[in-house]
Amino acid sequence: MMMIMDVGSLIAVVALGLVSLSFWWFILRVRCHKKTSSGLPPPPEIPGLPVLGNLLQLKEKKPYRTFTKWAEKYGPVYSIKTGSTKLVVLNSNDAAKEAMVTRFSSISTRKLSNAIKILTNDKNIVAMTDYGEFHKMVKRHILTSTLGPNAQKRHRVHRDTMMNIISEQLQYYVKKDPNGAVNLRQLFQRELFGLALKQVLGKEVESLYVEELGTTLSRQEILEILVIEPMKGAIEVDWRDFLPYLKWIPNRTFKINIQRMYFRRQSVMTALIKEQKERISRGEEINCYLDYLLNEAKSLSEQQVLMLLWEAIIESSDTTLVTTEWAMYELAKDPQRQDRLYQDIRNVCGNEKVAEEKLCELPYLSAVFHETLRKYSPAPIVPLRYVHEDTEVGGYHIPAGTEIAINIFGCNMDKKQWENPEDWKPERFIDDKYDLMDLHKTMAFGAGKRVCAGALQAILISCTAIGRLVQEFEWSLHHGEQDNVDTLGLTTHKLHPMKAKIKPRN
Ligand code: HEM
Numbered sequence: 001m002m003m004i005m006d007v008g009s010l011i012a013v014v015a016l017g018l019v020s021l022s023f024w025w026f027i028l029r030v031r032c033h034k035k036t037s038s039g040l041p042p043p044p045e046i047p048g049l050p051v052l053g054n055l056l057q058l059k060e061k062k063p064y065r066t067f068t069k070w071a072e073k074y075g076p077v078y079s080i081k082t083g084s085t086k087l088v089v090l091n092s093n094d095a096a097k098e099a100m101v102t103r104f105s106s107i108s109t110r111k112l113s114n115a116i117k118i119l120t121n122d123k124n125i126v127a128m129t130d131y132g133e134f135h136k137m138v139k140r141h142i143l144t145s146t147l148g149p150n151a152q153k154r155h156r157v158h159r160d161t162m163m164n165i166i167s168e169q170l171q172y173y174v175k176k177d178p179n180g181a182v183n184l185r186q187l188f189q190r191e192l193f194g195l196a197l198k199q200v201l202g203k204e205v206e207s208l209y210v211e212e213l214g215t216t217l218s219r220q221e222i223l224e225i226l227v228i229e230p231m232k233g234a235i236e237v238d239w240r241d242f243l244p245y246l247k248w249i250p251n252r253t254f255k256i257n258i259q260r261m262y263f264r265r266q267s268v269m270t271a272l273i274k275e276q277k278e279r280i281s282r283g284e285e286i287n288c289y290l291d292y293l294l295n296e297a298k299s300l301s302e303q304q305v306l307m308l309l310w311e312a313i314i315e316s317s318d319t320t321l322v323t324t325e326w327a328m329y330e331l332a333k334d335p336q337r338q339d340r341l342y343q344d345i346r347n348v349c350g351n352e353k354v355a356e357e358k359l360c361e362l363p364y365l366s367a368v369f370h371e372t373l374r375k376y377s378p379a380p381i382v383p384l385r386y387v388h389e390d391t392e393v394g395g396y397h398i399p400a401g402t403e404i405a406i407n408i409f410g411c412n413m414d415k416k417q418w419e420n421p422e423d424w425k426p427e428r429f430i431d432d433k434y435d436l437m438d439l440h441k442t443m444a445f446g447a448g449k450r451v452c453a454g455a456l457q458a459i460l461i462s463c464t465a466i467g468r469l470v471q472e473f474e475w476s477l478h479h480g481e482q483d484n485v486d487t488l489g490l491t492t493h494k495l496h497p498m499k500a501k502i503k504p505r506n
Helices: 002-032 063-074 093-102 114-119 133-147 149-154 156-176 184-201 219-233 252-281 289-296 302-317 319-333 335-349 356-361 363-375 408-412 436-442 455-472
Strands: 077-082 085-090 207-210 215-218 381-386 391-393 396-398 403-407 473-477 499-504
Touching: 063 077, 063 085, 063 381, 063 403, 063 408, 085 093, 085 408, 093 381, 093 391, 093 403, 093 408, 114 219, 114 252, 133 149, 133 289, 133 302, 149 156, 149 455, 156 184, 156 455, 156 499, 184 219, 184 252, 184 289, 184 302, 184 319, 184 455, 207 252, 215 219, 219 252, 219 302, 252 289, 252 302, 289 302, 302 319, 319 335, 319 363, 319 455, 319 473, 319 499, 335 356, 335 363, 335 455, 335 473, 356 363, 356 455, 363 436, 363 455, 381 408, 403 408, 455 473
Parallel strands: 085 403
Antiparallel strands: 077 085, 207 215, 381 403, 391 396, 473 499
């Protein structure tokens, strides 16, 4: 009886609380619709619940799709509430560019989720740090040593080796089992990870003894710890992100999970760096990011160096894979377009293998790559930006303290910009009515001062890979693969790896 009484009064208190919250929420909404100090109106608000705001409408982990649906009803710029945080969502090219370029000086910082804050050691990587002196310095380092045009020329040999290994492995698979299905992701991910290790540490690693973990890890286990686990960790939700005034309530499962990832990543990176420092002390210098940072960036702490090296490994190993796999999925599904690409390659390359210097002569290949970026942007939402001084976007007033989500996926599904945006149609980039600049219209690499540092590497690897895979094999989807298009994760991985049948062309 006592128990029932308690529950009854609890319900009454909660109900009263909700009624009064709803009242204040209503008053606030009405106030928000008034003009602001700048004279501009605030963006329209998506109706939600008191306290939780729109959180329950975003339960599934694909907010970019929900944002896009809302844009159809409420227009390209609107605001939502994720708990106590106000988030303005931008779904049009004009608004996105305005935020990334014209208004950048007011929107150049980030507020990170608890998971990303821990995993990035509190903004200690290029992609997550606030814009400022540190950002400029570390971006310069990664471009000079690894990702800029001259550095990419120096690392060319690693990319060519990688492509030859992938091609040989595929030949081997078909010989062994001509009717079997190949899992391109598994092979490509392994080799891309190897390339990242060579660029970053100077050497590939087949196994590694990690003192803190008391065990020897295989290359696959190292990949899991450095890339796959943190990618999953980055989208772990800590409900305290949305209700920071409740941060005093512990969230043990979340904390244990992320701290375990952090510890394992830290231990593996420390062991990898130790091995390479021993190499350097033997007098063996290699052209790689680690050697560069030790020589040229003496002001950085050991932990900062570790974080920057890890960043280059994780970023090299994921997004390029996502794009290449989706492109091959679309081509395997579409024999006519695959044939068009094959004929183009034959005309330009003859019996020579597709190589980087031929890419500029293969506009259809470039169109395939950019159309894949458009339909399957690996980063569908640009990492959230934070408004640190009052500003405006799309003709709306955006007060300091607001977060900004640039929904690249939404921009690329905008019917005003793209004809039948749901269709994968590379021709849209080469038909007469489009011009070359349209390639940048997808904004898949971001824009402005925070534009992706690895765009050149991603283009070189992905385009050469797609070109060679189509030049050397005929691709078709394995039975049942047609509708297998769901996505997963921080970057839009195909939910299930593509299973394809391949037939050598010669
Ligand atoms: C298809 C492949 C890729 C796509 C679509 C992509 C996309 C993006 C996007 C959208 C951003 C955020 C821009 C912003 O915050 O405004 C970004 C930043 C960044 N990306 Fe990429 N990326 C790709 C490949 C790579 C690769 C291969 C690397 C390096 C190994 C890389 C390194 C970086 C870095 C360092 C930043 C931070 C730049 C800054 O904050 O100034 N990316 N990328």
